[in-house]
Amino acid sequence: MNHSFAARDPRRVRAGLAALIVVMLVFPFVASQFGNSWVRIIDVALLYIMLALGLNIVVGFAGLLDLGYIAFYAIGAYTAGLFASPQFASVIESFVNTYPAIGEFLVWLCGPQIVQEGIHLSLWFIVPLSALLAGIFGVILGAPTLKLRGDYLAIVTLGFGEIIRIFLNNLNGPVNITNGPQGINMIDPVRIFGVSLAGEAGSGSTVHVLGFSLPSVNAYYFLFLVLCGLTVFISVRLQNSRLGRAWVALREDEIAAAAMGINTRNVKLLAFAMGATFGGVAGAMFAAFQGFVSPESFSLTESIAVLAMVVLGGIGHIPGVVLGGVLLAALPEVLRHAVEPLQQDLFGRVWVDAEVMRQLLYGLAMVLIMLARPAGLWPSPRPEDRPEADHPHGAESVGEVKA
């Protein structure tokens, strides 16, 4: 049926996947020989892949242009910040000082330990909680935009993204919840079955598991890899389902989709919620990984970077989006590391500062990709993009004809 795409032969796909998995498993051990920073770059890239896959549900599947997606990343990160750090103790203290009545109630509710040390939920609570909260915000922010499309939707979502960031920036008064521009510090590292992925105090960021010891960044690498794998799995399953078809139908023609009985409101909200969920989990992981969150990590530039990953990779096509995520997240960092030594080698001195050069090359790469591959680096395969000679009705295949 689908001759033009030989790569879809299931055996080759499986072999390719197996090879990819082996490379992914071996990667951190090789890379950490050249310094932990390389693994760290990929850790961050994995978080971006999760984000890009989440945004891909909204933009790629359902065709809703969302420029405020980073808000959900922020919500996930601040969920971890509030519920897995000493921050909640400051929140209670601030309530006691400003609104004693509410403060007393909170003290009574939470008990002395939380008042002293804040809330420290484990990973097993933080991940679902951040997913849930982000999902709820996805619905709340999606609801007012239901009747909007295209540019208008983009502008409103952009506004929502900024609103969330500005809230985080200013929610340090009258009661201090987010600690304002200073951000939340000392967020607990991820701890799985009693093993801290940051390494125990004094271990020099080395994690000991079952007799092995590996650098903290490698431990996080595997956690993020598992979460990424899960995200890919869920994305693929959603795409090939009744719901995935409804999303694509919505993208292709909203009126026809409604006429086919698709409740466009619910299906859109579900797309926003699902996308936000991925963003929330990625955000919580980001917070635990960095140990610190502040509003400036969630600016509009970040939303656009994630959107660029989706578009440049191949909008709506999961492998393409993953590729876009890896390239755009890793490329700037690689350039940061490579630009100066390269100039040193070539010219004997540094002509252009790494930071400047990096931005230049990054921008150039984007322009070139879009010129050479307008549908993205790895777009969805179409069964046939060319008119076929064997077609009994000749070449007058038309998309839409005004009758």
Place this chain on the structure above:
Amino acid sequence: MRQDAVAARAEEGLAMLQVSGASKRFGGLQALSEVGLRIMPGQIYGLIGPNGAGKTTFFNVITGLYQPDAGRFALQGVPYTPSAPHRVAQAGIARTFQNIRLFGDMTALENVMVGRHVRTSQGVFGAVFRHRAAREEEAAIRARAKELLEFVGIGHYAGRTARHLSYGDQRRLEIARALATDPLLLALDEPAAGMNPTEKLALRELLQRIRADGRTILLIEHDVKLVMGLCDRITVLDYGKVIAEGPPAAVQSDPAVIAAYLGASH
């Protein structure tokens, strides 16, 4: 005749679709005024009229795309409010569009599978975990969609992207997609528009097969020959009003209809 007798016996209960007093105004334009019609089960019902008579507006009103200003609507005797397209599809009216609206980037099969959406129920949980019920439902959707593609005669194009089908096949695909919603009433907006005589003949044969399958059809059509040969009853609209109603032969010789089409008395 027999159907008329049946209709006379049970005034409200037996009509597949009963519309009365449907009105719709766009600003200063009264697009529909007090339009009513009554379609009996198993009929192919024609809605004709000159350009701008309000046929498509009427379609959009009964299928929930436009909100009517007034009117009563009942499907199989059960009143329904055409407040949203998806609710109308749920209630049992499926439609096609005058200018084809397929999901262009999806394959023909996927297009029809979307049509099954309203009669199936798996959500996120079923999609992710693919438990037994979800797998069975998915298989049933696929099987039904294939069956419908075969039924309309484009089964061999199942894997082809919708936008790459020929015009006549796109029309057929739209009908298959509408049939996938298990409609009580299939509403076709100018299905023969732009078709050549061979395609029209095939369409006519297809509509007869759909009726033989036990469905009721409401048809907007310009091609008088097709309408006259195919429809059991016809309503003629002009300037948003019903000017004639009845069996094709009677309508054809109605002076008001002739005047509307030829502009004799205006």
